[in-house]
Amino acid sequence: MSRAVNEADRAAEDLLRREAREARARLALPVALGVAQVAAGIAQALLFAMLVGALLGFGNAGWAELGLAAALAALSAGLGMAQERTLVAAGEAAKARLRRTAFARLLEEGPADPRPVGERAALVVDRIEALEGYLTRWLPSAVLAMAGPALVIGAALLADAPSGLILLVAGLLVPVIMAVTGIGAAQASRRQFEALGRLSGRFLDRMRGLPTLVLFRRQEAEAEALGQAAAELRARTMKVLRVAFLSSGAMELLAAGAIAMLAIRHAAQLGAGHPDPVAGIFCLLLVPAFFAPLRNFSMAYHEKLAARGAASELAPLLAPPAGPPGLILEEMPRKLVVTFQDVRLTYDPARPPALDGLSFRVMPGETLVLSGASGAGKSSVLRLLMGFRRPDSGRIALNGQDATALRPPELRRLSAYVGQRAHLFRGTLRENIRLARPEATDAEVEEAAEAAKVMAFARGLSQGLDTLVGEGGFGLSGGQAQRVAVARAFLRDAPLVLLDEPTAHLDPGTEGEVLESLRRLCSGRTAIVATHSRAAQRMLGRVLEIEQGRAAGARMAGE
Structure with a gap:
């Protein structure tokens, strides 16, 4: 200690x-x-x-x-x-x-x-x-x-x-x-700052989860816990x-x-x-x-x-990076071959590994759908490809070259990502789409919005793509916000597409429309999709079943 x-x-x-x-x-x-x-x-x-x-x-x-x-x-x-x-x-x-x-x-x-x-x-x-x-x-x-x-x-x-x-x-x-x-x-x-950090973090996290707390009738218990944290901060400040x-x-x-x-x-x-x-x-x-x-x-x-x-x-946050910073891409490759070879990843030594010898290969123009129960390791594959984690062992290769030799931001340059819930910032639809590539022209933004079917609802708005939306996408439905996220991916035009449960919270009708946009997004690119959706598995590409961090079997789309 x-x-x-x-x-x-x-x-x-x-x-x-x-x-x-x-x-x-x-x-x-x-x-x-x-x-x-x-x-x-x-x-x-x-x-x-x-x-x-x-x-x-x-x-x-x-x-x-x-x-x-x-x-x-x-x-x-x-x-x-x-x-x-x-x-x-x-x-x-x-x-x-x-x-x-x-x-x-x-x-x-x-x-x-x-x-x-x-x-x-x-x-x-x-x-x-x-x-x-x-x-x-x-x-x-x-x-x-x-x-x-x-x-x-x-x-x-x-x-x-x-x-x-x-x-x-x-x-x-x-x-x-x-x-x-x-x-x-x-x-x-130091103890005062630790108490302040605990109080700040607890308050913000509980405010974000307030509907869930009310649903399970835990609001009074959390209010009491916040009061205790505030009392601790007051005592340490007085010292x-x-x-x-x-x-x-x-x-x-x-x-x-x-x-x-x-x-x-x-x-x-x-x-x-x-x-x-x-x-x-x-x-x-x-x-x-x-x-x-x-x-x-x-x-x-x-x-x-x-x-x-x-x-x-x-x-720890501001410390200079230890070891070599990694390589920088000289130019963006137009095609990517993604290879996982006996990849292992562990988050907590006390728990089973997230990935335990996973191997697969995805060719240019191919879409691989990762299927399996929650916790099987699907999202861990995406984290590794975006550089948020490094594998404990095994090899991840991009076009035959070691992916871990690249700087993590360079890995993220290679990919366009769409998650479960699109986060929109307070601004216009055009500004939210342009986040994917700030230097893009208005014509390129409009082309991406058309490809993602954002224009299908934007034309009905008072100012089209220049319509202001609130923080978190306030004013748009979940399906509309997800289409904006898909438009960002179109505008980014990266050789690798990574999708993490992109239709998890959509109704069947909206899911079908978003999947059609995603199918066009993945066309001609290397794409990896982590999803439970049967519709996505039937429509997007080859399905790889993952169980406990290992490949359990593969089948073609529609099977």
């Missing part, structure tokens, strides 16, 4: 270091603005010391110093605003880049990723949001926590050496305080906040101690002929400028702890 935790911590640290290197160039300007703000604060403290000294009868500062102090105050405020804007821009750029990478990795893994949809959404949204604080708060504040106090201590040493030493000792105590208050904080933050308040209180106590030490030193001399009263007041006024970067550093320290907890979950 401890070994796994150590590996997760190392992976999280590696991720944070990589992101720090990526963000270094964007953070140079905010750090420079922060240093300029500290310098303006030192000059402002000197001018105020001169003005206060003049009021007490030490020196002759006047309106010029007051005007300059006001100008410096305005400059400091402007520098702070500029710094905040540059940090926000850097954070947004970093989050956008991380989300692009994370989303691309999730798309690459596809069905191979065992996490529920809710957990994946939490990874892309919440975990990456937590990394923003590390990049835009912790990294700049860590640099300014050294550069800012160093400037202030230098100014204090020039004015009064003992005062500079007092501030130096106070600064050296800050890491000690943070170490004491931060013991266990990283672990508490993290307790550490944050303790650290802030310790920092304020240290600042008060530094002011008290400086006040004791200079107050004793002011009443007995202080050699330089303005320098004494100046050293007292330097304390806020000295502790401002350290306070920011202390607050950002908890951003680091939160980021470390988030990074431990993001690291």
Whole structure:
């Protein structure tokens, strides 16, 4: 257990270091603005010391110093605003880049990723949001926590050496305080993110399955389980906040101690002929400028702890790919021969293999229908051909070449896929079809829609293919949505067609229409269809029976 935790911590640290290197160039300007703000604060403290000294009868500062102090105050405020804007821009750029990478990795893994949809959404949204604080708060504040106090201590040493030493000792105590208050904080933050992920994932998954829960009268039990998960998150969040308040209180106590030490030193001399009263007041006024970067550093320290907890979950997803990336196709083959030779695949060692020595061959222009009971291994064949899984043993060949030598995205380039339920996004029918090949022309989209019989119902809509449909295909029937999926496959025009129960949820009349479109789609291409449908088995091609991951027998279509 401890070994796994150590590996997760190392992976999280590696991720944070990589992101720090990526963000270094964007953070140079905010750090420079922060240093300029500290310098303006030192000059402002000197001018105020001169003005206060003049009021007490030490020196002759006047309106010029007051005007300059006001100008410096305005400059400091402007520098702070500029710094905040540059940090926000850097954070947004970093989050956008991380989300692009994370989303691309999730798309690459596809069905191979065992996490529920809710957990994946939490990874892309919440975990990456937590990394923003590390990049835009912790990294700049860590640099300014050294550069800012160093400037202030230098100014204090020039004015009064003992005062500079007092501030130096106070600064050296800050890491000690943070170490004491931060013991266990990283672990508490990690547990908080784990609780948040469980709650987010459970809530989204249960909302998606709400009709089923109501059907089986489990809504009250699930509501109680969600309440328990929310209570756990609340408790873990309060633990993290307790550490944050303790650290802030310790920092304020240290600042008060530094002011008290400086006040004791200079107050004793002011009443007995202080050699330089303005320098004494100046050293007292330097304390806020000295502790401002350290306070920011202390607050950002908890951003680091939160980021470390988030990074431990993001690291496996964002880690650089191990081993060679695989080959890229020089050109798209026009014909494909698919060969499975003694292929074995196991998802869980404790369960029987999904494929146990499966062998078959599909020639160009041939359609192979995989038949068998649920769990026999039909969908596993499609996952292997799309690169979402790698076989444990055996050989998968495309035109005689090892398919596993290709990058998984290259395998997916070779195929057009139609699943059980077509997912349509909010947009027009034309936009949903064009997802298969974004560079396609309007004429090509319309030709694909005609081939899939989408135009048969689109002509009756108010705006034809430019009619807007809702998320998930809202506004269309199941058969119409499936025809849009078939139109995508026509538009993709890939040499390999993969169909997974394409008519599972259709009535017999609609099934016949969709099967006719699928028959035209498979014509001239290599096609593999996983289905229970007797109509599909009779109409589409050669049938291969699969039992427990093995080929049990073959028959021709119509038999």
